[in-house]
Amino acid sequence: MNQYQQLNKSFINGKWVDGTEDTTIEMHNPYNMDVLAKVRIASLDQVNEAFYGAREAQTAWGKNAALRKKVMEKAIQYFKNHKADIMEILTLESGSTTVKANLEFDLTTGVMEEALTMVDKIGKFEEKTSMIPDKINENYRLPKGVFSSIAPFNFPLYLSMRTIAPALALGNSIVHKADLQCGLVSGSVVAKAFEEAGMPSGVFQSLLTTPDATGDAMFNHEAANLVSFTGSTPVGRRIGKVAGEQLKSMSLELGGNAPFCVLSDADIDKAVDAAIFGKYLHQGQICMMTNRFIVHEDVYDSFVDKFVARSKEVKHGDPRDPDVIIGPLINEEQMEKSLNNIQKAKDAGYDILLEGEQIGNILTPTVIGNVEHDSDLTQTEMFSTIALIIKASSDDDIIAKANDTEFGLSSAIFSKDEEKARKYAMELEFGMTHINDQPVNDEPTAMFGGMGQSGIGRFGNPYVIDEFTEGKWISVQKRAREFPF
Structure with missing residues (x-):
């Protein structure tokens, strides 16, 4: 048994506790449906306890940069x-396959290591020139307070830690x-790492609960200063x-509808290499994942033939x-x-270039061509694992x-002419565009975020600093000022 299967509890004010709701939920392995753990759901009262505990603990934590650095370093080592x-x-x-798990682990430790460089941003000031004689302007960054963090299932560890x-x-x-x-991996692993790293009680709280038990409390609790959410629109x-x-x-x-744009002069072999990764990583369960391949008619047949052939070779299983x-x-x-989506494609008369097979909870690649x-x-x-190809x-x-979509998260474009x-990348109405690469990219120093219905805010250093802190201006008048009246 994996050690984290035993951490089937919420972590509230420094203690591992069972939920006080009457509901118990089984957590399953999606491959074989084995029961990994049984969790007693945290109640609304426990949600309140966690938020008020976090508010009480935040002030001292925010003032102690040395402790923050020490805890973060130990958590990374954990x-x-x-x-x-x-x-x-x-x-x-x-x-998660081995490739995906390795990628997620590296992203997680990478964003933690980058966060270490932000510790000293709090309480330090940047001096700016004043228009008023003998005045000094100081711009400070202060903690925002208590964060409500809600994570998804697809990259559960990284998309938790990207906020945390x-x-x-x-x-x-x-x-x-x-x-x-x-x-377990999104909540209990993180809580255990911080517990072992010496995190003060209340600074990090992990709740194993459901919306039915908490209602809107994670969104509008009086003690929450910021709500961070990754999930559906x-x-x-x-x-x-x-x-x-x-x-x-x-x-x-929020949601995505990433286009993979194959221009008339694209290197088709390289585009197909990227397309396979950018469609099938983690079974396509990624908000940045290619949702639409849009291919110039001059290279459409070549791209389709090679993409279908490669899709047939992608290994599936345990x-x-x-x-x-x-x-x-x-x-x-x-x-x-x-x-149901495959059936809709059939009903619409689209080309079923490769039809996937359901094997338990695995769906092998499905490629659908000439989609409107x-x-x-x-x-x-x-x-x-459904690939839609548009001519x-x-x-x-x-x-x-x-x-032509309400979403604007990530996108990709292939061309031999950089x-x-x-030029076309600047015209794509997406927060991120990757030239001669696929759309699933995230780096701790890149400006990550979407346009339109794909979200609000930006991750990545230094952009996330503005999102996650409060700005304060202090001015100091060094010599008495002369006023007009």
Whole structure:
């Protein structure tokens, strides 16, 4: 048994506690449906306890840069010392293949190490020139306070730590709610790392609970100063409504509909290499994942032939096998949605170039060609191994079709002409565009975030500092000022 299967509890004010709701939920391995753990759900009273405890603990934490640095350094070392067990629970709980688990682990430790560079930003000032004689202007960054952090199931460890690490480094405290499907790796692993690192009681709280038990408390609790959420756009809109009524700060990374644009002069072999990774990593269950391949008609047949051939070769099976690329979808509901989308494509008369096979909770690649760019299907986030291919009449048409969506998270564009690609990249209405690469990219110093219905705010250093702190201006008049009256 993996050591983290025993940490099936919430972590509130420095103690591991069972939930006080009457509900117990089983956590399953999505590959074989084995029960990994049983969790007693935290109640609304415990949510309140966590938020008030976080508020009480935050002030001292925010004032102690040396302690923040020490705890973060020890937490990073904890992760490195327990990499094998953390990788295993990622696989058992989320269906992560070896490639994906390695990527997620490296992203997690990377964002923690980058957060260390932010510790000293709190309480230090930047001096600015004043228009008024003999005045000094000082611009400070202060902790924002208590963060409500809500994480998804797909990159559960990294997408938790992407908020948690910089927020803690910048002197804030955290009340964190994992998606229960991955509550051990997203909640308990993080809590254990900080507990072992000497985190003061109350600074980090981990709640294993459900929306049915908590209602909107994670979105509008009086003690929360900022709500950080990664997940669907409908839930993001709900957060915007209830948190916005209290003028709370929000950091929302929401849905995507990433286009992979193959221009007329693209290197097709290299584009297909990127396309395979950018579609099938983690079974396509990534908000940045390619949702639409938009291909110039001159290279359409070549791209399709090579992409289908490569898709047939992608190995599927038990994600514990290091050669496996496609493991299970997260649950039966996601499988049902995927099968329904395939049926919609058939009903619409699109080309089923490769039809996937359901094997338990695994769906092998499905490739659908000549899809209408403005169809319901192309406006749906697949979140699975279904590849939609759209034919375009020109490079300009590719960009127009790519922009025909309410979402604007990530995008990709392939061309041998870098300057032409950069010009088109600036026209793509997405927060991120990757030239001659696929759209699934995240780095701790890059400006990460979406446009349109894909979210609010930016991650990455230094951009996240503005998001996760309060600015304060102090001016000092060095010599008596002369006033006009």
